[in-house]
Amino acid sequence: MEIFTDIQEVKTANTKSPIHDLISERWSPRMFSSDAIGREEMRTMLEAARWAASSYNEQPWRFIYAFKGSRGYEKIYNCLVEFNQKWTRNAPVLMLTVVKENFESGKKNAHAMHDLGLAMGNFTLQAQSLGIALHHMAGFDGDKARDVFDIPEGFRPATVVAIGYYGGDASELPDDIEKSEYERRERLPIDDIASEGKWN
């Protein structure tokens, strides 16, 4: 689809230092191709996530995923805030991520969310290499997700991720959301986030 190729070009990171294509070409769409995601692809992405580093190798990441049309999908969908419900119907997979809050020892794991992020970094890389896009969401009701899936104490819903192949037709999105699909990705300058030997 020519229009989609144009969007990909707009979304590609413009960098002074050359970075890996799997990073520069990644973005977080709110539209997806109508191609289904299979159990095999899900397995591969989860396998990738699994090999991330974590504090004391605690692996504090848990995942509940569901395919469009299933009861599990509806359960996750119903936890999303209204804004996210406006576009997530296009995603062939929704996934709830959950963190294990404490170490096996019982002590609080202050790095659980960080380590989930590392695992989702691996998941993202693997997805991107397959042409699959993710959109992470903080906008959902964590308490509702806990209820709906009977998630025990000691675990905490962290994000919902929409997953699907890159593609789709932005013009089918609500107008305000459609617009964001054409916008350039913006980031803070490197010198605002990093410095040598001192706090900036």
Place this chain on the structure above:
Amino acid sequence: MEIFTDIQEVKTANTKSPIHDLISERWSPRMFSSDAIGREEMRTMLEAARWAASSYNEQPWRFIYAFKGSRGYEKIYNCLVEFNQKWTRNAPVLMLTVVKENFESGKKNAHAMHDLGLAMGNFTLQAQSLGIALHHMAGFDGDKARDVFDIPEGFRPATVVAIGYYGGDASELPDDIEKSEYERRERLPIDDIASEGKWN
């Protein structure tokens, strides 16, 4: 170095689903090649980190990095717990990661650590593609790091990362640490961390 090649082989993830080499071959050494890391490579890895997704595009990640031999390096080194001081001297770069705790609006950002993890996921991928290894550490004194670098309220030291080219000689490490360099990486089975449509 033949021995090092053998270690790389032991450390490579053994997976049923094929995953990207940049993930399967990554591990967290406590030894590094004596090759220096240049400012150019640091810039490239930070550039990669910068393009991660984040909640409301808040980009709550900050980095202080320092090269071996510099005053900044000693400052970071001195914040590490004793165990980590035993091996980090081999790393040509130490980096303190910091999260911005609140959104611009002032509201607490519950996903700051998660998003730092995503950024470090990108940093890791870029590093791995350059033959550079990372070792994340939670074992350091965050209050001391805050003091030493005058990190303001609203920001919180999160991790220290040792950075260097893969390589080095494990036999130069203290015995207990040397041993861990030869051990296989272990992870929970996929079915213990992920399930379809329900909490496992």
